[in-house]
Amino acid sequence: MDTIRYYFAVILVAWLPPAVVWWYIVHPFVGFWRRFGARRALVANIVIALATGAGLWFLRRPLVGRDLGTHWALVVLGIAFAAIAIVMGWFRRKQLPTKVLSGLPELQADGKGGRLLTEGPYAHVRHPRYLEVVAGVFGYAALANYTGGWVIAVALLPALHLVVLLEERELHRRFGAEYEAYRARVPRYVPRRLGG
Numbered sequence: 001m002d003t004i005r006y007y008f009a010v011i012l013v014a015w016l017p018p019a020v021v022w023w024y025i026v027h028p029f030v031g032f033w034r035r036f037g038a039r040r041a042l043v044a045n046i047v048i049a050l051a052t053g054a055g056l057w058f059l060r061r062p063l064v065g066r067d068l069g070t071h072w073a074l075v076v077l078g079i080a081f082a083a084i085a086i087v088m089g090w091f092r093r094k095q096l097p098t099k100v101l102s103g104l105p106e107l108q109a110d111g112k113g114g115r116l117l118t119e120g121p122y123a124h125v126r127h128p129r130y131l132e133v134v135a136g137v138f139g140y141a142a143l144a145n146y147t148g149g150w151v152i153a154v155a156l157l158p159a160l161h162l163v164v165l166l167e168e169r170e171l172h173r174r175f176g177a178e179y180e181a182y183r184a185r186v187p188r189y190v191p192r193r194l195g196g
Helices: 002-036 038-058 060-064 072-093 128-144 147-175 177-185
Strands: none
Touching (some): 002 060, 060 147, 072 128, 128 147
């Protein structure tokens, strides 16, 4: 169990930051990446993410931090949060497949790629993917129970919120009035009510 917990912590500190940084590289500089070309932009960003992840991997021991021990209440909570993330991911994937998640539509040269997602979980909240990530990260942090994992989980909240703000600006540019109408009727994170 201790080895599994340790590797959950390593995943959090070495591979989650590059995944979040990906969007800090794409959203503010989307015009540059569109001129660069969508596929080349994807390859460049994958290389950056892998290099960053590899660098953090080599620093994993100090980044993982102190082992706070196995606490079965946290294990149960972690499994519950991870299960919630898996279920959310299953529903979200129907509208947001990997090709779209990677950013390919928004990197199209004309800036009009893709379509506005408004069905399934997107009918209840505008950013189900980020809720899924938060649930999964807090689940992994609870399962791992290392200080580095908890620091990453807490730091993820403002980091993802800023990504959401950047993404919403980009969605407004791409979809204009259609996005504003969607934004007016669907909340950002917390559904008004499910099923209605």
